[in-house]
Amino acid sequence: MYDNGFDAVKTITTDTGFSIAATPDHKFRVLTEENEYCWRKARDIDSSDSIVLKRGSYIDRGEACNLDVSERENIHFRSDQNLRLPERMSPELAVLLGFYVGDGHLNTTNGVELAVDAEYPETAKRLIELGEHVFGVTATTEEKANCVLVSIGGQHVTRFFEDNGWEKSSRTACIPDEFLDSSEEITRAFLRGLFEADGTASRKVELATTSETLAKQVQTVLLSLNIVFKRDEKPLPSYHDRNSSPEEESPIFNLRGLNKAQDKKFLDEIGFINKSTDIELKESSYRKDKYPPSVVDAVRETEGYYENCDRSIKNKVNDAKRRSGLTYNLLQTVEEHTEEPVTVGGRELSALFVDTVESVDGGVAYTKDISVPSNNTYVANGFVTHNTTSMVGNTTGGCEPIYNVAYYKNVSDDVQGDEMLVEFDDYFLRVLEENDIDVGAVKQEAQEQMAENEFDGVDGLTTVPDAVGELFVTTGDLSAKEHAGVQTSCQEGVDSAISKTVNAPNSSTLEDAKEVFEYIYNHGGKGVTYYRDGTRSKQVLTTRAQNTEFAEMDEAEVVQEIEEIFGSIEGFLEHETVRDHLDQELESVLGGEREDRYAEKKPRPDQLHGVTQRIDTGYGKLYVTINEDPTTGEPFELFANTGHSGGFTNSFTDALAKTISVALRSGVDPYEIVDKLQGIRSPKVAWDKGEQINSIPDAFGTALRRYLDDEVDKTYPDQATLEETAGDNEREHDAPDASLDEPTGPETDGGAAAAGDAGVEADQQSIIDAGESPECPECGALSLYYSEGCKTCESCGWSEC
Helix, strand or coil: CEEEEEEEEEEEEECCCCEEEECCCCEEEEECCCCCEEEEEHHHCCCCCEEEEECCCCCCCCCCCECCCHHHHHCCCCCCCCCCCCCECCHHHHHHHHHHHHHEEEECCCEEEEEEECCCHHHHHHHHHHHHHHHCCCCEEEECCCEEEEEEECHHHHHHHHHCCCCCCCCCCCCCHHHHCCCHHHHHHHHHHHHHHHEEECCCEEEEECCHHHHHHHHHHHHHCCCCEEEEEECCCCCCCCCCCCCCCCCEEEEEECCHHHHHHHHHHCCCCCCCCCCCCCCCCCCCCEECHHHHHHHHCCCCHHHHCCHHHHHHHHHHHHCCCEEHHHHHHHHHHHCCCCEECCEEHHHEEEEEEEEEEEEEEEEEECCCCCCCCEEECCEEEECCEECCCCCCCCCCCECCCEEEEECCCCCCCCCEEEEECHHHHHHHHHCCCCHHHHHHHHHHHHHCCCCCCHHHCCCCCHHHHCCCCEHHHCCHHHHHHHHHHHHCCCCCCCCCEEEECCCCCHHHHHHHHHHHHHCCCCCCEEEECCCCCCCCEECCCCCCCCCCCCHHHHHHHHHHHHCCHHHHHHCHHHHHHHHHHHHHHHHHHCCCCCCCCCCCCCCCEEEEEEEEEECEEEEEEEEECCCCCCEEEEEEECCCCCHHHHHHHHHHHHHHHHHHHCCCCHHHHHHHHCCCCCCCCEEECCEEECCHHHHHHHHHHHHHCCCCCCCCCCCCCHHHHHHHHHHHCCCCCHHHHCCCCCCCCHHHHHHHHHHHHHHHHHHHHCCCCCCCCCCCCCCEEEECCEEEECCCCCECC
C-alpha cells in the first residue's frame, strides 16, 4: 500500500445511490452490451454504463469484539452496585446502540438517553428491559411532549460510550467500527435498533437520517446482507429547524427498499424491535431488480435451460432480451428449474447486483494505492473493484516502506512543470517538529536537490541529523528480494492474497525479476507486482525533476542513452515494442490513403422462395414478405406493404424494408436486426396473435423473429408479387371508396370551403405535433380531422371512436 497524498479522483454514483471515489486508473467490474464481465477504469466509465456490485458479501467473523471497560476503575461505593459494563459486544447491546445512533444522545448525569415515540410504549418497555439486561440497572423514564425519554446507567455508562468512541451528533452519526467487523447476528441486531428509531414501515420500509455517512454505510451493509435499498436525498421541510442558518441546514437522506421483494426480505430477516412487520406492502416502489438484456445469452447457455424450462419461462426470457432486461425473480425461476447457477464471466449472476451509472464527477481526495494482483478482486462500498481506492484520512501505509521522505507527485497528464508537486512524508515532518529541527530549511534543501536531480534521500540532507535520518527506511533502501521478504512474512498469517509492489532500481535485470518471482512463489506468496524505477514515460512518484527520459536531450544524448539501454541503434529498432509502435505510426500515416472498405451486398438470384405475413399495427395492416437464400436457407431480403399507395406511413415502411434487405444481403445477423427493431414504441399500438405491436419497426422485428423461430408456415405456395399482395388488401376492403367518385358532403360556398380546409389543416398539424401520423389507417388519405374529440377521415368516413 502506498501513500499517494491528495490526488485526482472520480466519484461514481449509481441510479440507486451507491457511490465510490477512486483514482482515474482504478478498475471496476462492468457488464458490457456484449455481456462481457470485464474491468473498466474509472476514467472510462460513463453514465448509463452497467456497473457491478456484490450481493451477500458480508464476512461473518463469528465472534463479538472486545470493548473498553476502563471506566470500571472509576465506579465507587456510592454508585449503583448492580451497575456492570460489558466486556464484549452482544446482540442486546447492539440493539441499544442502534437505537442510540438513530434517536439518542449522551447526558453527563443521566447516561444514555433514548427518545421513544409516545405512540410506541412497548418499544420503551423493551429498551428498559435491554438496558437492565446489559448494564444491570433499571432505566428511568420521563414523559415529554411527543416522546418518552428512557435514561440508562448514569455518568459511568456515558463515559463507557465515550471511551469506546460512540459519541455523535445527528449529522455525524455512523455505524461504529465494532459492527463492521463483527458477527452477522450482531450487525442485524444493530440495524433492528436503528430502524426502530429512525425507520418507518407503512406500505414500504424506509429510513431517514441527516447523516450522509450513516445512510451510505447502512445501504452498503444491507447490500452485503443481500438486501438492496435505494438511497436518495431530499431538502429539509420548510417547517424544520426554522431558526437555523443556511450553513447549519442539511438535507435528509432516505433509504427505501428497492421494491416490494426487498422490503419483505428486510422484514423477514431483520425487522424492528416492536413496530409491526405485518403491514400491507406497496406492490412496487421505485424500480425492478433487473439485469441488462445482454445477460439473456448467459441464461440460454445454462445447462438444462432448453430441457427443463417450459415455454412460458422461455417466452419471458426472450421478452427480457427484446425489452428492458431480466428481473432477479425470473433469474431465480430459471435457476430453480435448471438446478444450475447462471454465470457471467465465471461468476454467479444471482450474487451480483448490476446498477446503472448515473454520474461520474471529478474531484480531489486523499488516496492510498492498494496493490492487488490482476486476478484478485475485493469489494469496496459494494462495488467489485481492483487497485487504488480513495481513502479519507492520513492513515498508515501498512507493511510498505515509505517511497521517500520527499518526492515529486504528478497530479495530471503533465509530465513535468506546474503540475509536478513536491510532497513530504507527513510523519517525517512531524518528527522534525518534535525535535526542534527547522522544517523550512529541510524543505528548501530537499527541493533544491530534487530540482537538480541530485536528491539522494534523507542521507543527503545536511539539515537533518543522522539520528533522525536513520529512522526512515525508504523503498529504495530495500533490495527487490527484501521487498519480497516483507510480503511473504505478512502472507503467513492471512488467508486472502496479499500483494505489494516490489520497487526495483532502474539497473535491475530480467534475472533479478525472475529471482523475485521465484522467491515469492517458493515462500507462499499469492501474487506480486514488479516495477523497475524509471520505466514509465510518466512516473506518479519520483525524486527526479527530469521525469521524461528523452524530452530535453539533444540528438547525441538520445543516441548515447539508446546505446546504453539497447546496445545499438539496430538493437533499438529491432526491439519488439519499438517495432509495434513503428507499425502503428505507419498505419496511422498511410491509413488516410487507403479506400474505406465496406461489406459487399450479395447478388440476387433470379428466383427466390418467400413467405408473406400479415401483422396488425396501430397504423393498419402490414404485409411483410421474407425471401430466403436458396443455398443457406437464411433470410435474404424483406419487402413490406401497408396496402396504401403514397403517404407518410407507406414511404417510411418502404424505406425501412429496403434498409433491412440491404443489411440481410450484406451478412448482418438477422437476430441482431430483431433485437434492434423489437421494442421501438410509437403513439399507437395494436395486438397481433396475442402480442402487443408497438410500432411499424416493432412489427418488422416481430415478423422476422417469427420467421427465424419457425412460428410461420414455410410450405412455400405460389409466389405473390408486391402488387398482388397489395391487391389482397384492396379486396379485403371491397367496398368502393366514396372519396374517389363522390363529394364527401354537400357543396358550400367558397368561404365555407376555405374555412373547412383550414380547420382540417389545423387538425392535421395538431396530430403531427402529437407525434402521430396524419394518414388515415383505412384509406391512406391525408384527410384526418377531429370530430367530437375523435380522429375522423374526411375521405372515407373512418373514425377512431
